Amino acid sequence: MIIIGGSAGSFNTILSILNGLDKNFSVPIVIVLHRLKNYESSFEDILRHHTHYIVKEVEDKEIIKNGIVYTAPSNYHLLLEENNTFSLDVSELVNYSRPSIDVTFESASAILKEKCCGILLSGANNDGAKGLKRIAENNGTTIIQDCQEAEYKNMPNAAKLIYKYHQELNTKNIINKLNNEYC
Amino acid sequence: MIDFNDLDELLFTIQKQFDYDFSEYSKASMLRRINRFMEINSMTTAVDLQFELINNPKIFKEFINEIVVNVSEFFRDPSFYQSLTKNIFPYLDSYPKINIWSAGCSFGEETYSLAILLKETGMYDKTRLYATDISSNAIEKSKKGIYPNINFKDYSKNYFECGGQASLNNYFISDEKNSIINSDFKKNILFSNHNLVTDGVFKECQLILCRNVLIYFNDELQNKVLKLFYDSLPIHGFLALGKKESLRFSSVYENFKEIDRNEKIYQKIK
Ligand SMILES: C[S@@+](CC[C@H](N)C(=O)[O-])C[C@H]1O[C@@H](n2cnc3c(N)ncnc32)[C@H](O)[C@@H]1O
Numbered sequence: 001m002i003i004i005g006g007s008a009g010s011f012n013t014i015l016s017i018l019n020g021l022d023k024n025f026s027v028p029i030v031i032v033l034h035r036l037k038n039y040e041s042s043f044e045d046i047l048r049h050h051t052h053y054i055v056k057e058v059e060d061k062e063i064i065k066n067g068i069v070y071t072a073p074s075n076y077h078l079l080l081e082e083n084n085t086f087s088l089d090v091s092e093l094v095n096y097s098r099p100s101i102d103v104t105f106e107s108a109s110a111i112l113k114e115k116c117c118g119i120l121l122s123g124a125n126n127d128g129a130k131g132l133k134r135i136a137e138n139n140g141t142t143i144i145q146d147c148q149e150a151e152y153k154n155m156p157n158a159a160k161l162i163y164k165y166h167q168e169l170n171t172k173n174i175i176n177k178l179n180n181e182y183c
Numbered sequence: 184m185i186d187f188n189d190l191d192e193l194l195f196t197i198q199k200q201f202d203y204d205f206s207e208y209s210k211a212s213m214l215r216r217i218n219r220f221m222e223i224n225s226m227t228t229a230v231d232l233q234f235e236l237i238n239n240p241k242i243f244k245e246f247i248n249e250i251v252v253n254v255s256e257f258f259r260d261p262s263f264y265q266s267l268t269k270n271i272f273p274y275l276d277s278y279p280k281i282n283i284w285s286a287g288c289s290f291g292e293e294t295y296s297l298a299i300l301l302k303e304t305g306m307y308d309k310t311r312l313y314a315t316d317i318s319s320n321a322i323e324k325s326k327k328g329i330y331p332n333i334n335f336k337d338y339s340k341n342y343f344e345c346g347g348q349a350s351l352n353n354y355f356i357s358d359e360k361n362s363i364i365n366s367d368f369k370k371n372i373l374f375s376n377h378n379l380v381t382d383g384v385f386k387e388c389q390l391i392l393c394r395n396v397l398i399y400f401n402d403e404l405q406n407k408v409l410k411l412f413y414d415s416l417p418i419h420g421f422l423a424l425g426k427k428e429s430l431r432f433s434s435v436y437e438n439f440k441e442i443d444r445n446e447k448i449y450q451k452i453k
Contacts, residue, residue, distance in 0.1 A: 061402050079209075
């Protein structure tokens with residue numbers, strides 16, 4: 001499974017990544033994006049329109065399937081269960097965020113171990129850094145967006161500051177890596 | 184930190200020693216809550232935790248308060264309350280007396296929100312609200328009805344998005360730190376302990392709200408609890424779930440009609 005965490009300035013990068021993946025790329029992708037609460041933002045619609053993927057906002061206890069791009073609903077943390085389903089959770093904000101990228105990274109890593117791939121994109125806060133480190137410690141794959149390229153480099157940079165062995169790649173190389181290793 | 188292997192054993196101990204059955208709760212979220220609790224209390228191993236829980240009743244109480252997620256808001260999901268007032272209230276209003284059950288009421292935010300809307304639509308006086316939760320701490324707090332002022336900016340925003348007419352502050356008395364709900368709202372609300380896992384039908388009610396509680400249960404337990412709600416509703420009674428919860432996988436799905444698909448409001452039809 002591939003989990004992409006993004007905040008301010010990450011939306012277009014997410015779109016480029018999804019569009020850059022091979023047509024038969026089937027590993028489930030989960031997107032945890034910070035957004036405003038109570039507004040049904042058109043994020044899913046835009047993804048549906050501009051990519052060839054089936055895009056689903058996660059429902060509680062939904063079974064995880066190949067070939068689908070899942071998005072974390074606003075105002076809920078997104079967790080993974082042992083039986084290949086998602087769980088949602090409305091507990092306290094983490095890093096001022098719900099969904100929090102840390103929460104999903106940590107939960108996914110506990111289940112998927114080395115099969116977990118975390119990608120942390122542009123953002124103006126520190127969410128995701130701790131969780132990405134956890135994925136790395138469990139021998140998963142960890143990627144941060146090139147800090148030069150990121151519109152807001154705070155988020156990838158925070159991850160780098162607490163763990164320096166993440167692969168730092170620009171959008172084009174993220175796409176290449178995913179196509180080479182997961183397709 | 185504990186992992187999934189420690190979890191089952193721990194939950195088994197808790198069930199044996201304290202008669203709380205969390206075995207069918209969502210494991211991922213349980214694990215997260217327990218690890219959070221251990222971090223706050225500087226415990227490192229499952230053995231530390233078990234020892235403290237068994238030997239220190241105060242710690243056990245705190246543990247229960249921490250692992251059930253008591254996070255709530257006034258008027259959480261304004262679009263839900265809008266739909267409720269528009270689609271369900273007129274129907275309820277046709278009854279001379281109305282009973283409503285708010286299951287998993289947390290600190291009372293949801294129940295008082297409902298009471299405020301009932302008041303504004305002139306239905307409050309003929310309504311009894313039964314609000315229940317597994318957590319005694321939550322029930323005590325609900326009865327007090329005291330909330331920190333810092334959250335009221337968000338609550339007021341929610342209230343206006345629901346179409347609230349007055350100012351939310353009108354319903355509270357505040358000092359510099361906290362606000363307490365007007366005592367009028369306590370008259371028709373009964374807060375009490377009730378465990379959805381082990382306790383039976385609570386009371387027949389025309390509307391049951393159980394929002395953001397089922398997400399903490401695995402699908403078998405969700406199914407059981409939904410069956411309990413089915414049994415607690417009269418024909419044509421309403422069930423409202425959280426925005427991301429649904430009846431879809433449950434055995435009583437066929438017995439309900441979707442009233443508002445987005446807001447997860449259902450009506451019992453058979
Ligand atoms: C996240 S809160 C939901 C509060 C409110 N309904 C809302 O949507 O904002 C979940 C509540 O469910 C309660 N709960 C958990 N397990 C329960 C059980 N077995 N029986 C009754 N209540 C339970 C918790 O104590 C907590 O107050």
